[in-house]
Amino acid sequence: MTEKATIKGLTLNELETWMAKIGEKPFRARQVYQWMYKKNVRSFDEMLNLSKGLREKLADTALLSLFTVYEKLESKLDKSIKYLFRLADDQAVEAVYxxxxxxxxxxxxxxxxxxxxxxxxxxxxxxxxxxxxxxxxxxxxxxxxxxxxxxxxxxxxxxxxxxxxxxxxxxxxxxxxxxxxxxxxxxxxxxxxxxxxxxxxxxxxxxxxxxxxxxxxxxxxxxxxxxxxxxxxxxxxxxxxxxxxxxxxxxxxxxxxxxxxxxxxxxxxxxxxxxxxxxxxxxxxxxxxxxxxxxxxxxxxxxxxxxxxxxxxxxxxxxxxxxxxxxxxxxxxxxxxxxxxxxxxx
Ligand code: SF4
The missing domain is CATH 3.20.20.70 (Aldolase class I)
Known part of the structure; x- marks a missing residue:
């Protein structure tokens, strides 16, 4: 099985190049870019202005979500929330809201x-x-x-x-x-x-x-x-x-x-x-x-x-x-x- 491409982290130009490689038009890159970075969707299925066929093709060839949550802690003192994420290689990394x-x-x-x-x-x-x-x-x-x-x-x-x-x-x-x-x-x-x-x-x-x-x-x-x-x-x-x-x-x-x-x-x-x-x-x-x-x-x-x-x-x-x-x-x-x-x- 070929490894899926990691498209999160690509610029719009890079995404257009990648789309061309899989036989899709550049404007599709614009749509995916917006779904991914502006609308925060975490699955291709949610990209509703793409055809079902394209959504399936993307799901077969690309990765959209790069980690899962190990732990999520909400402060009782203020409104901060800390996330500990598990990466694909099982390393962990933190982010704070x-x-x-x-x-x-x-x-x-x-x-x-x-x-x-x-x-x-x-x-x-x-x-x-x-x-x-x-x-x-x-x-x-x-x-x-x-x-x-x-x-x-x-x-x-x-x-x-x-x-x-x-x-x-x-x-x-x-x-x-x-x-x-x-x-x-x-x-x-x-x-x-x-x-x-x-x-x-x-x-x-x-x-x-x-x-x-x-x-x-x-x-x-x-x-x-x-x-x-x-x-x-x-x-x-x-x-x-x-x-x-x-x-x-x-x-x-x-x-x-x-x-x-x-x-x-x-x-x-x-x-x-x-x-x-x-x-x-x-x-x-x-x-x-x-x-x-x-x-x-x-x-x-x-x-x-x-x-x-x-x-x-x-x-x-x-x-x-x-x-x-x-x-x-x-x-x-x-x-x-x-x-x-x-x-x-x-
Ligand atoms: S304070 Fe910043 S630079 Fe220093 S060890 Fe921690 S993460 Fe690294």
Whole structure:
């Protein structure tokens, strides 16, 4: 038996080429593209403007659904929902649905595991298994939209994996998510978050993408970042900041820094002051995220008082400072936690 083609993850041009190969007209590709990416259908049978014959032909030759659900957990504290998906090779990957007012954000994974190995991150400690294909990245969103009957307004590539180590698949996934015939999520509402891969930040700037860029900073000195974000040993802060300046200058956009606040590690007055010095001349905003502590890792969340003290200093900064509370603390919503929990229990 010939293996079925994976059409999820194809661009419209690629789908047209594939359709031609199976003897179908290009306009059929447009119809399938819309059913697949805009209407979130998960079987060819639901593609009602295709003839029965074509639907059967497609079902015989192509795969539409790339995974099943291992586990789905709904938070009792907020409206977040975490999914653990089982991929075709039995690997597992997570995605999180988050709701706040009218904003519906879905956090997508780009790898199974992660080679960057940040010690505060559950994904980092599980090691690296493999990169996800474009289709596997997109299907996380499509599955959730279909399951919950919702349409996401925002996408963040902040789940399992370093997006810029899977650069081509991530950029392609973001472009499909942005496409008019697809989910049509505005580019400014799609955020790609990197731990600080300097060549890819420069490449992203040069390619002129309109998606938003975020950098996980998590420290203000090389020694702090060497420990918490080990890719810093390869791309130290001086190089990272130069790449960030290059990006903001070329794109004329600001950049977002994520700063996970960890008790006793990067939450002092000196840290806040260093942060202001470091970022003052950069067109940026910073998201301070109190660490979401968990039973698998030794790091602790800062107390409310420590958070307030840190912000008191930081609010003197000339850039915007926001605080992002971790969602779904009761459902292991930080990246990799549900996977680790699940695999340890199995
Ligand atoms: S924080 Fe991001 S880059 Fe670091 S190990 Fe986790 S997934 Fe990888």
């Amino acid at each position: 988050m709701e706040e007012d009218k904003r519906i954000t879905v956090c997508l994974s780009t790898m199974v595991g992660c080679p960057i190995a940040c010690p505060y991150c559950a994904t980092g400690v599980m090691g690296f298994k493999r990169k996800l294909s474009t289709g596997e990245i997109i299907d996380q969103l499509l599955f959730i939209q279909s399951d919950l009957g919702i349409k996401a307004t925002n996408i963040v590539f902040m789940g399992m994996g370093e997006p810029f180590l899977n650069y081509d698949n991530v950029i392609k996934a973001a472009s499909i998510l942005n496409s008019e015939l697809g989910p049509e999520i505005a580019a400014r509402r799609i955020t790609i978050s990197t731990a600080g891969l300097v060549p890819e930040i420069r490449c992203f700037a040069e390619e002129g993408h309109r998606f938003k860029l975020a950098v996980s900073l998590n420290g203000t000195t090389d020694s702090q970042r060497d420990e918490m974000v080990p890719i810093n040993r390869k791309y130290p802060m001086r190089d990272l900041m130069a790449a960030v300046q290059y990006y903001t200058k070329l794109s004329r956009r600001h950049i977002t820094f994520e700063y996970i606040l960890i008790d006793g590690f990067n939450d002092s007055e000196q840290d806040a002051k260093r942060l202001i010095n470091l970022l003052t001349n950069i067109s940026c905003k910073i998201n301070v995220i109190p660490y979401n502590e968990n039973e698998f890792l030794p790091y602790k969340s800062p107390s409310e008082q420590k958070l307030i003290n840190f912000l008191k200093y930081l609010y003197r900064a000339p850039f915007t400072v926001t605080v992002r509370r971790s969602k779904g603390q009761d459902i292991a919503a930080a990246c990799g936690q549900l996977y680790v929990q699940n695999r340890q229990g199995s």
